[in-house]
Amino acid sequence: MALTFYTNPMSRGQIVRWMLEEVGEPYETVVLDYASTMKADDYARINPMKKVPAIVHDGRVVTECAAICAYLAEAFPQAGLAPTADERADYYRWLFFAAGPLEQAVTNKANGWEPSEERSRMFGYGSYDLAVDTIDHHLRGHSYVTGDRFTAADVYVGSAIMWGTQFGTLPALDSFKAYGERLSSREAYGRGKAIDNGLIAEMQAKQGADA
Incomplete structure (x- = not known):
């Protein structure tokens, strides 16, 4: 295939x-x-x-x-990397949380806008602080999204957390830093970063040559 x-x-x-x-x-x-x-x-x-x-x-x-x-x-x-039957609830819950409420809260705040308290019910995340506190609370009690085992959900949720703390759109909470350290130590993460960093270097070199 x-x-x-x-x-x-x-x-x-x-x-x-x-x-x-x-x-x-x-x-x-x-x-x-x-x-x-x-x-x-x-x-x-x-x-x-x-x-x-x-x-x-x-x-x-x-x-x-x-x-x-x-x-x-x-x-x-x-x-x-798929969830077991026991992991399925947390797997889908937090995968969709990161792709929905957390993503919306972060991008809106990064663009200088947050809903007022009166209008927060209209938005799936309520408020930026609530969305951050929610994922922080979960990660303080779990090594990975579904507990003690790495799954595909950690690739997405982990990317959101690591990018957010790196670029300042999420606070550098202890739970976020510890989670990011666990994920960034994975061999596959390192291989992926090396490939993309190599491609970025090639693109920048070409842009410099064309300038």
Whole structure:
């Protein structure tokens, strides 16, 4: 079965790169440029949003980082990244929490906007502080999203936590720092970072040569 990964190394494609390295199956990488190939008709037929990342697996298209992580875990069960029956509740709960309420709270606050107390009921996250406190409370009592075992949910939730603390959109809480340290020590995480950092260096070198 063919597996093709569409990405730009300076994007959330890094989440999917990490997940692919955790899966350990061969895949082809297609690097797209924001200004040209990502907006071209060929890619629009894969993702009409004209954004990365996306994967095509045996002719089937999957977009959205959380969905890709969950899909790959199920498509390649031998990697052991899908939840067991006992883990399923926490796995889906926190995967969707990170992709929904936490993402919305962080991006809104980063853009200088938060709902008033009167309007907070209209928003799934209520308030930024509530969303942060909620995931902090869970991670203070769990090594990983589902407990003591790493799953695909940790790739997505962990990326959100690590990026947020790195760029200051999330506070550097003790639970976040400890969680990030556990995840960043994984071999697959290191391999993915090395690949994307290499691609970024190549792109920057080319831009410098063209300048």
